[in-house]
Amino acid sequence: MGATDPTKPGDEAPPxxxxxxxxxxxxxSGTGKIDGDTCPECKGTGKVITGIGGG
Ligand SMILES: [Zn+2]
Structure with missing residues (x-):
């Protein structure tokens, strides 16, 4: 669909x-890299979508 911000493995919810x-x-830790390689959880963006609130 040409999404510009596809869901990443580390995302808990879609954007x-x-x-x-x-x-x-x-x-x-927001660096986007682990041991010199692109972080698979955030695809190297250093950020993931997580739930907010709820306790
Ligand atoms: Zn990461």
Whole structure:
């Protein structure tokens, strides 16, 4: 569909989901890389979509 921000493995929710938002990727601490390789959880963006609130 030509999405510009496809869901990443580390995302807990698709972009635009109410109550969810971007947060630093816990796998790479927001660096986008792990041991010199692109972080698979955030695809190298350093950010993942996680739920907000709810406790
Ligand atoms: Zn990452």
């Amino acid at each position: 635009g989901t109410p109550g969810a938002g971007e947060n630093l990727c816990p796998a790479c």
